Amino acid sequence: MNEPFGARLRRAMDERGPLCVGIDPHAALLAEWGLADDVAGLERFSRTVVEAVADRVAVVKPQSAFFERFGSRGIAVLEQTVAAARAAGALVVMDAKRGDIGSTMAAYAESFLRPDAPLYSDALTVSPYLGYGSLKPAVDLARESGCGLFVLALTSNPEGGEVQHAVREDGRTVGATVLARLAAENAGAEPLGSFGAVVGATLGDLSAYDLGINGPLLAPGIGAQGAAPADLPRVFGSALRDVVPNVSRGVLRHGPDVSALRGSADRFADEIRSVLAAA
Numbered sequence: 001m002n003e004p005f006g007a008r009l010r011r012a013m014d015e016r017g018p019l020c021v022g023i024d025p026h027a028a029l030l031a032e033w034g035l036a037d038d039v040a041g042l043e044r045f046s047r048t049v050v051e052a053v054a055d056r057v058a059v060v061k062p063q064s065a066f067f068e069r070f071g072s073r074g075i076a077v078l079e080q081t082v083a084a085a086r087a088a089g090a091l092v093v094m095d096a097k098r099g100d101i102g103s104t105m106a107a108y109a110e111s112f113l114r115p116d117a118p119l120y121s122d123a124l125t126v127s128p129y130l131g132y133g134s135l136k137p138a139v140d141l142a143r144e145s146g147c148g149l150f151v152l153a154l155t156s157n158p159e160g161g162e163v164q165h166a167v168r169e170d171g172r173t174v175g176a177t178v179l180a181r182l183a184a185e186n187a188g189a190e191p192l193g194s195f196g197a198v199v200g201a202t203l204g205d206l207s208a209y210d211l212g213i214n215g216p217l218l219a220p221g222i223g224a225q226g227a228a229p230a231d232l233p234r235v236f237g238s239a240l241r242d243v244v245p246n247v248s249r250g251v252l253r254h255g256p257d258v259s260a261l262r263g264s265a266d267r268f269a270d271e272i273r274s275v276l277a278a279a
């Protein structure tokens with residue numbers, strides 16, 4: 001069995017810093033890079049991002065939607081992207097945000113978390129909003145394969161609150177319940193559990209939530225959605241050390257030049273390092 005994802009992630013964060021660069025080939029970015037909105041453009045874009053950052057950041061996060069747009073040939077590019085990024089030493093979080101009834105969830109888990117699957121990744125983003133228990137097949141397979149999950153808890157988008165801040169009969173919010181489930185999943189894991197939460201960097205003060213889940217906190221929202229590395233201490237408080245800040249468009253807009261992309265990722269990484277050192 002692989003070493004558990006949480007242990008591999010903690011080491012990568014220690015060695016490379018915690019930054020995650022998203023690989024999000026938006027049609028608008030392909031156009032800005034002078035690429036056609038087709039499979040060749042997608043392939044060129046993804047290869048360039050991997051070349052620029054996968055040897056220096058802890059994590060890359062391909063966003064499956066932008067590959068699925070091109071059908072089976074887009075998925076083939078996604079497979080190549082995952083393999084190339086892992087070969088360059090980055091951990092790959094597949095951002096596919098899967099969530100379904102348990103029996104179907106088992107098939108989603110096999111698609112991304114079974115070591116012989118073509119899209120095998122180090123971790124997968126999943127949605128608990130069919131009920132946290134529906135994720136059990138993914139939790140079980142992740143444990144067995146040494147993979148991780150990132151479970152949507154408090155998302156970065158303004159609409160998320162209507163579900164995630166809703167108060168249950170027991171007085172707890174739905175988002176707090178997801179966090180508590182993850183803390184239970186990670187109990188006793190060292191140096192870090194493999195079951196992470198997605199918590200937006202855009203959300204401001206989250207002191208009402210217990211973010212101490214002994215697992216990683218994937219924090220999208222920096223750059224294009226308006227948050228900055230300097231916001232992280234206020235949002236994450238004492239859980240700051242477990243935060244994996246994600247930047248997608250904020251880095252990608254600097255392409256297609258490899259050294260400009262790399263420079264942008266390095267600047268975000270440096271800024272995050274200083275924020276962590278000062279906290």
Ligand SMILES: O=C(O)c1cc(=O)[nH]c(=O)n1[C@@H]1O[C@H](COP(=O)(O)O)[C@@H](O)[C@H]1O
Pocket residue numbers: 022024063095125154155156157198199200220221222223224225246247248249250
């Ligand atoms: O799971 C995610 O990664 C995610 C969760 C969330 O709450 N908000 C969020 O923006 N994301 C993803 O993070 C990336 C953010 O991209 P940028 O806004 O371009 O940095 C996109 O791929 C989103 O799909």
